[in-house]
Amino acid sequence: MEKRPVCKRCLLAESGNTDLAATLEELKAALSPEEKTDDSEYERRLSICKRCDHLNDGTCGKCGCYVEFRALKKRMGCPHEKKKW
Numbered sequence: 001m002e003k004r005p006v007c008k009r010c011l012l013a014e015s016g017n018t019d020l021a022a023t024l025e026e027l028k029a030a031l032s033p034e035e036k037t038d039d040s041e042y043e044r045r046l047s048i049c050k051r052c053d054h055l056n057d058g059t060c061g062k063c064g065c066y067v068e069f070r071a072l073k074k075r076m077g078c079p080h081e082k083k084k085w
C-alpha cells in the first residue's frame with residue numbers, strides 16, 4: 001500500500017483521508033443546531049488552527065483531537081493554555 005505524505009498544516013477535509021472526511025460529514029449532519037458551531041465560527045476556528053504550530057496532519061498536538069471534530073461543537077474550546085479560540 002502506498003503511504004501518503006504527511007501534510008502538517010492540512011485539515012482532514014484536505015488530507016485525502018476519505019473515511020475520516022466522511023465521518024466528519026456524518027457528525028456535522030447529526031449534531032443539532034444547539035450543539036453545532038455556526039459556519040462562520042467554525043471557519044474562524046479552523047483558520048486559527050491552520051496557522052498554529054500544534055496542528056499536525058489534522059490533529060491538535062495539545063489534545064490529540066482532530067481539530068475539525070473539536071471545532072464543530074459549540075461547547076468545545078482550544079486546549080492551548082492561551083486558548084486560541
Ligand code: SF4
Pocket residue numbers: 048049050052053054055059060061062063067077078079080084085
Ligand atoms: S492548540 Fe488550539 S489552535 Fe492550535 S491546533 Fe490545537 S485547537 Fe487548534
